[in-house]
Amino acid sequence: MNERESALLASVQNKLFIGGEWVDASGGGTFDVRDPATGEVIHSIADATPEDGIRALDAAVAAQDAWAATAPRTRSDILRRAWELVQQHKDDLALIMTLEMGKPYAEALGEVTYGGEFLRWFSEEAVRITGRYGLNPEGTGRIIVAQRPVGPSFFITPWNFPLAMATRKIAPALAAGCTVVVKPAQLTPLTTVFFTQLLVEAGLPAGVVNIVTSSSSNKVAAPIIADPRLRKLSFTGSTEVGRKLIAQAADGVLRVSMELGGNAPFVVFEDADLDKAVDGAIAAKFRNIGEACTAANRFIVHESVADEFAARVTERVTAMKIGRGTEDGVTIGPLIDDDAVSKASELVADAARRGATITTGGHRLDGAGTFFEPTVLTGVRPGSSILREEIFGPVLAIATFDTEDEAVRLANDTEYGLVSYVFTQDLARGHRMIDRLETGMMGLNVGVLSNAAAPFGGVKQSGVGREGGFEGIHEYLSTKYTLLPVS
Template structure:
């Protein structure tokens, strides 16, 4: 074969490869379009899909491209109250629905989500930006709440026994709290919806949910699957809005509402708690975090580095459970930083649907600005950027995965929730120093500790002021475990045996002896 023929053959092979690539991209785009077309972007009230009473919509954008992917109904105050009306109207009927029926509906929802897992994951990646592999992980995790609470629905129990005086019987029973209102965040669009909806339905409570403006599509799609699972009309209602306060305030002020659950910032949580106080509502608040990641001198650094990558860069660092402050013993800090930097510099950045991408876009330009400001403040105070540290040119809102060492006391990056792919390392000398640094925050959601000393691990369980802890583990969330924090990280628990009790009220009855 001549050189010319060989060159022509290589060109034909290259051109065929390019055509295949274009076809593959076109197929992905067609799949995305078909999926987006399947999502009903109207309000879901009383079992019906309806337009906003104002006729207005708001845009949802893909943060990786800044392209508009959907126009979603923008609910008014009247729409919010209509949703509550629908929930109130069927509350008694749903509360008296046999637990096995409620259980079976949740189980069917679990099966339907599992069948459509790839679609739910892709929808999240489109509207939120997380890598597709992580989105699939969220579907698996979030769907476990459907399965877990389908099992808990038939295990709601009370107690019966004699009083100490022997004059009668004590009967303790559990009843549904009543109509519940949920406000969910943009960073885990599926899991945050199921973590609230599933226990409420299991307990016999009806629901109004306001998904986030930035990522409402996943919740709307889940509502569709709940209908397919056989959920009666009015039991779950979805109101989307560009203004959370406009829709939320009248619902919270309505005396028929009995429960409020919110996941988001502590600042907003405080305001909602104040509003809820007027009606003495039951509240569950999963608020901000400032998680310490403590590495002792005896830690297995291989485990610690693997855990750090998960705890920091999962969901592009946009998680309330993300490790925020890496507090590393001075004897291993340099080696830890080197190993982390090697891993971070190899991370692939891009749109979450692209193969091998580990870092997608931040949710919006404000999030990028926040990362830039925190890193700049740290370096001005003496820290060193050893990897990343730059925003990337658009389209999309990307920021490089970043490692900052030598972070000094007083740096904003140690006080404020980063919510981005920035790993900040400070050092300590003694165990008491580590505890003091870890607890030096108004937040108390989760902590991570790496040590091979079992006794020290037990001391950390007792001494660290957080509602959750990962001991030699970089991920703690599980549907079977109680998720929640202390201090200004919130009140109440989601998941576990404890989760369903957030939606139950305890009633005591005394029955005297005949």
């Protein structure tokens, strides 16, 4: 690490944040955070125990009534100041993300912009929570419908977007009047901790946000989820873990928001603008090194344009620069850990054994770090694991189709339903795809669609609930109906 990196990391707290104070873990333990580009330990941070998790929930419960009673404008102003501080510290946040997660610095800056927008959006939504008032149809009473905060909430955030996944949950909860406990991912806790330091600077009252970093998510999470005082659980991560959390939440009948796995189809029709389709493919596949639930997973390309599409994307992918995300011009950083590299290797090897052609890449890089070459596969055969499993790596796998019905069948042939991408210049066909593809989101002639003003979420086993947009704040509100007699 250079002097700038060392000084910045030294400014990141290494403790838990509970009840407005930075405190050691009750057991005194810590765990290491490593740079995936080098394997080097870059920070050690408090390792929370289950008892620490309950202490954090205690603090959230104690602060709930006062925070719910806080004027919406006050909550809005705090979120707005937090957004301003994120902009002021965008270089710091981006560098921390690059060091602990590996994404190229330019992409990390993009995440700061994206993640910050949830603070700005929900600062504006905090003052727009509404109900309704009116006469009932019988004329015998007046109906009052009000929205109230759900209550203390628990968030488990993933490692791949450590700022945006925190702000996407924290901002609407605070805007709605809920207090929160956050358990950031073991692999990337530093961005969330630094962001919390900015929340404190923005004037957040003690106990409203509590942070428990831990090397064992389940041990800390289980007692919190089982506590009857908790009213909301939100998780972003794998479908496998999400199912287990939903089962745990069932005992307390908790409100849940689950943003789970994806297996996004990227459909290119014969009339597509190939310039736009190739640009969209590169963005949809290689953003965040392919480690995104919205990453295109299955490229379903009409057989008449498949060869040209494959040649163009192969040329673009071959030119990508691999390296540590802090280096100039790097577009592909390391994968998060050895397991991610092994999975990418296995999926590519399986596809090749079944007849796919590797046109570029396909291997782990020797030396330090967890680097995997950006890869293009053509002629991927039915039954290949890469068509069923979420890749979470820089591998672009192309299969072909003949008819529109076949494209729809291939796109929907998955248990997941988060996002789809369609490239066609036929407006009527585009509208048919909106209706026929079984996903919660769709990009029509675009390769990146996430936006704080839009509802993010999926169908089928990609989750429940929505984050962002007008819909996002309602995940943290409960509806209360009162009837008044007509006097």
